[in-house]
Amino acid sequence: MKTIKDKxxxxxxxxxxxxxxxxxxxxxxxxLIGENSIYFTFExxxxxxxxxxxxxxxxxxxxxxxxxxxxxxxxxYLDEVSEDVKVLGAxxxxxxxxGKLIGFNTDGKGFLKSLEMEKIGIKDKTILVLGAxxxxxxxxxxxxxxxxxxxxxxxxxISKAETLSDRISSYFPKIEVKYDxxxxxxxxxxxxxxxxxxxxxxxxxxxxxxxxxIEGFKENLIVYDIIYKPKKTRLxxxxxxxxxxxxxxxxxxxxxxxxxxxxWLGKKDLFFLENFEKIRRILKNYIE
Ligand code: NAP
Numbered sequence: 001m002k003t004i005k006d007k008x009x010x011x012x013x014x015x016x017x018x019x020x021x022x023x024x025x026x027x028x029x030x031x032l033i034g035e036n037s038i039y040f041t042f043e044x045x046x047x048x049x050x051x052x053x054x055x056x057x058x059x060x061x062x063x064x065x066x067x068x069x070x071x072x073x074x075x076x077y078l079d080e081v082s083e084d085v086k087v088l089g090a091x092x093x094x095x096x097x098x099g100k101l102i103g104f105n106t107d108g109k110g111f112l113k114s115l116e117m118e119k120i121g122i123k124d125k126t127i128l129v130l131g132a133x134x135x136x137x138x139x140x141x142x143x144x145x146x147x148x149x150x151x152x153x154x155x156x157x158i159s160k161a162e163t164l165s166d167r168i169s170s171y172f173p174k175i176e177v178k179y180d181x182x183x184x185x186x187x188x189x190x191x192x193x194x195x196x197x198x199x200x201x202x203x204x205x206x207x208x209x210x211x212x213x214i215e216g217f218k219e220n221l222i223v224y225d226i227i228y229k230p231k232k233t234r235l236x237x238x239x240x241x242x243x244x245x246x247x248x249x250x251x252x253x254x255x256x257x258x259x260x261x262x263x264w265l266g267k268k269d270l271f272f273l274e275n276f277e278k279i280r281r282i283l284k285n286y287i288e
Contacts, residue, residue: 008037009059010264013052014067017041021286022065025257028282032275035265046073053077056096063095063264071134078103087171088141090134093260104263107135108142110256111226118247120222126150126191130182130211131198132160135226139198144168150176152187154212156199182212194222202233210235214242228253229287250287254279
């Protein structure tokens with residue numbers, strides 16, 4: 001019989017971490033695939049980050065996720081990072097390979113995987129990304145890597161939209177990149193094939209708000225809101241009312257977790273769809 005002392009340890013570090021769904025996702029997944037592992041959350045202050053990474057090496061913590069405020073600063077303490085982290089400048093997954101800490105980012109991959117599951121093609125499309133924070137960065141870079149035609153970044157703080165737009169242009173010169181405020185005064189709405197909301201507008205305490213005016217877009221628009229709680233944000237409600245295809249953030253959340261698992265376990269597509277559905281059912285109790 002398996003005992004707790006034999007278990008491999010995984011965790012999430014950040015501050016705050018108490019409301020994270022990661023332990024539910026990862027512990028459910030370990031159970032589903034019969035992996036003798038356990039996932040904790042650790043609230044780590046910024047000044048303790050280096051120390052905790054040394055402790056993880058000593059304790060042989062096999063892998064961990066990273067959230068705010070460590071996603072960027074952790075890069076200074078890692079032994080290696082993946083190619084997309086070099087473009088993104090942020091890490092959300094670390095694998096401890098025999099004492100060597102290697103950083104990855106699965107946010108964008110989780111997003112792309114969710115598009116694949118929804119059968120949404122993005123090649124040669126024009127995508128309007130709302131927001132310029134961590135998620136918007138990861139998603140915009142993934143969209144660029146997938147070869148979209150054009151990306152428009154719209155953000156409340158326009159200087160951040162400009163910075164992200166410049167970053168994408170410098171790495172992906174063939175992709176047309178523009179930026180604007182959330183008023184979208186310089187955006188030709190009829191050109192937009194998909195909107196991806198990466199702002200926190202729609203979440204508590206802004207549940208009754210939409211980040212943009214949804215009027216004036218083309219008929220077959222796709223509206224993707226990466227928020228998963230509430231399940232149907234104001235933006236998605238308005239989009240649904242207009243007859244647009246809508247997607248919420250739950251699939252991205254599960255998929256980025258499963259992408260972390262693939263990195264930690266060094267296995268590809270381990271019962272991917274079957275386990276995805278099982279985890280989605282488990283999360284329903286926490287989200288709805
Ligand atoms: P972040 O780095 O803090 O960025 C927040 C973004 O929201 C910024 O662009 C910010 O604009 C904008 N914003 C915040 N309050 C606003 C307001 N009142 N009006 C207009 N814009 C506002 O956060 P993040 O990590 O990118 O996360 C953003 C959202 O994505 C959160 O809701 C998070 O839960 C969700 N998310 C979901 C997943 C998933 O797996 N489904 C993964 C990651 C994140 P300024 O630059 O002007 O401040």
